[in-house]
Every structure is written in structure tokens, then in C-alpha cells.
């Protein structure tokens with residue numbers, strides 16, 4: 599009696615909710631083990647100069663090859679990691695891996711690493727960890743860039759400025775990721791000194807058809823020229839999109855049109871032969 603009542607009540611919460619809660623809990627528990635057991639790897643995607651097709655940087659993108667569940671997208675596991683200290687463990691692993699991989703690349707190619715807003719909420723830990731990796735690995739820190747999202751700037755502007763200044767003193771550089779989707783106003787571009795601003799992928803598909811979106815992208819490029827940062831257009835998939843972006847004066851781009859994320863091995867080999875990506 600009581601059992602069946604409990605069952606029908608549970609149904610009010612919908613079985614798929616229970617399933618997704620269970621999956622999240624499992625992933626959270628398995629992530630730590632996966633990190634210790636080599637289930638994570640980095641893939642790298644080129645950022646290229648549109649005119650010359652020269653690769654100027656690679657973005658490090660985290661991959662989880664789960665032994666039973668198969669490949670899991672960072673879009674799924676990063677938010678789970680962000681609920682605990684796991685995100686800092688993952689983030690530090692990513693930074694160290696990138697610091698190891700960078701010596702396999704030509705000197706003119708840098709690596710950019712995504713940093714979670716949650717890592718910025720523990721600035722002491724972040725600064726100490728990155729400092730120790732840079733010293734231990736003896737890396738050229740000026741070839742490593744940190745990608746931050748707008749939410750970091752909104753969270754605690756003063757603390758973020760202070761943390762960025764400390765990290766910058768090691769030689770690290772900064773990109774503002776996914777620009778145009780979050781909460782940050784254009785004023786942030788003046789307050790924080792970013793080396794690069796990455797225009798979100800959602801602009802790529804609409805820029806050739808939508809006048810207003812094109813105007814926003816042109817405005818950012820105009821500010822870049824005045825303030826002194828470099829714009830990267832993200833998520834370019836077609837020649838039409840590349841041409842529309844190039845017409846705004848933007849010089850750097852990233853997207854499947856120029857190359858998909860892939861492991862360092864084959865990519866480093868091709869880059870040591872030539873830093874130019876082939877015509878798609």
C-alpha cells in the first residue's frame with residue numbers, strides 16, 4: 599500500500615528528472631577518478647589569420663572519454679564540475695597539460711586555455727597553482743592565454759582586475775570569450791585590458807543576413823582598433839561567413855572552416871612542417 603503510494607508520488611517528479619539527477623551525480627563522482635586515470639585529454643583547434651591562413655594560436659578544449667558512457671561533452675560535465683572544487687582540479691590539469699604541449703609547437707603559435715568563473719572565485723588558489731606550474735615546467739608564459747567569460751567580470755570587478763594583474767605579471771595573456779552573449783556591457787572592454795576579444799559563434803551565422811548583428815560586430819572591431827585589442831570571430835563554418843567577417847576588418851578567426859579540434863600529436867606534426875592551414 600504505502601509502497602505504491604510512494605511510487606505514484608514519485609511519478610509527479612517525472613522519471614526523467616530522477617534519471618538526469620542520477621547521471622549528474624554519477625558523473626560528479628566519476629570525474630575525479632577519471633582525472634586520475636587518464637580519461638581526460640585536450641583537443642586543440644586552430645585560430646588563424648584569415649588573410650594568410652597562418653595559425654597564430656590553438657584553443658585547448660577538454661575531452662572526457664568515459665570508459666562506460668563514451669565521450670562526454672564539456673557542455674555537460676563542466677557545469678557539473680563547477681558545483682565543487684572539481685572545476686579547479688580540472689582547470690589546473692588543463693593548464694599543466696597545455697604547458698607541456700606548448701613546447702611541441704612553433705614559437706609563433708600560442709595556446710589559449712578556458713578558465714571557469716568558479717576558478718576566479720578562488721583567486722588565491724588560481725594564482726598559486728598557475729605560478730607553480732609555470733615555474734615547474736619553465737614555460738614561456740607569454741605564449742599562454744587565459745579565456746575568460748563575461749560573467750567573471752560581472753561577478754566581482756575589483757577582485758577580477760586584481761587577479762588578472764597578478765596573472766599578467768607572470769606573462770600570461772587574456773581573451774574575453776563568447777563576447778556578445780552574456781551580461782557584460784561594451785564598457786568592460788575599456789575597463790579590462792584584454793589582448794583578444796572572441797565574438798561568439800552565434801554572430802557567425804547571422805552576420806551576412808542581419809544588418810544589426812553586422813553593425814555590432816563592426817562596432818567591436820572599430821573599438822579594437824582604437825583601444826588596442828584583437829578580435830577573433832568564433833564558429834566560422836562556411837566561406838560566406840568568413841568573407842562577411844573579413845569585410846568588417848576582423849583579421850583572426852576560428853571554426854570548422856579552418857579546422858576542427860584534434861589531439862596535439864598530428865596537429866603539432868603538421869604545424870612543424872607548415873603553420874599555414876590548407877584551403878578548405
Ligand code: C2E
Nearest residue numbers: 659660672673676692712713714833834835852853854855
Ligand atoms: P568555447 O570556449 O566557446 O569553445 C568553443 C566551442 O565551439 C568548442 O566546443 C568548439 O569545439 C566549438 N566550435 C568551434 N568551431 C565551431 C564551429 O565552426 N561550429 C560549431 N558548431 N562549433 C564550433 P566544445 O569543445 O564542445 O566546448 C564547449 C565549451 O565548453 C567551451 O566553449 C567552453 O566554454 C567549455 N570548455 C571546454 N574546455 C574547457 C576547459 O578546459 N575548461 C573550462 N572551464 N571550460 C571548457
Ligand code: MG
Nearest residue numbers: 657712745775
Ligand atoms: Mg573558449
Ligand code: MG
Nearest residue numbers: 775776796832
Ligand atoms: Mg567561445
Ligand code: MG
Nearest residue numbers: 775776798799
Ligand atoms: Mg562558448
